[in-house]
Amino acid sequence: MGGSHSCRVVDEFREIVAKEDAVCFIKYVDDKPIAFAQGQLRYDYVEGTESSLVGYLEGIFVAEEYRKSGYAAELLGECEKWAKEKGCTEFASDCEFVNEESLKFHLALGFEEANRIICFRKDL
Secondary structure (H helix, E strand, O other), rough: OHHHHHHHHHHHHHHHOOOOOOOEEEEOOEEEEEEEEEEEEEEOOOOOOOOOOOEEEEEEEEEEHHHHOOOHHHHHHHHHHHHHOOOOOOOOOOOOOOHHHHHHHHHOOOOOOOOOOOOOOOOO
């Protein structure tokens, strides 16, 4: 089962890299991938922004033993630089309402909280 999951993840990264409006940066230490950040361009309304083309941090991860080393900030910087080169003047992100660690990360790296929402769904 682990092998097929790995293949799906690799396929997802290949799809991201092939898109003009998405990017993925991977950080290596001693030839070992230890972190990644995925950015994308959003054309629809992004909560708290004024632009219609916004760079968006879709995901970021640093292996636990490498956290607090500046790698997340480095990868975020690459995503922001990429978005700026694509014509964006704003960059956004989100996190789960209860994810305090992610909230602290975003605030520490210069994001400002734009809004808090609770989303709803139901089966039809």
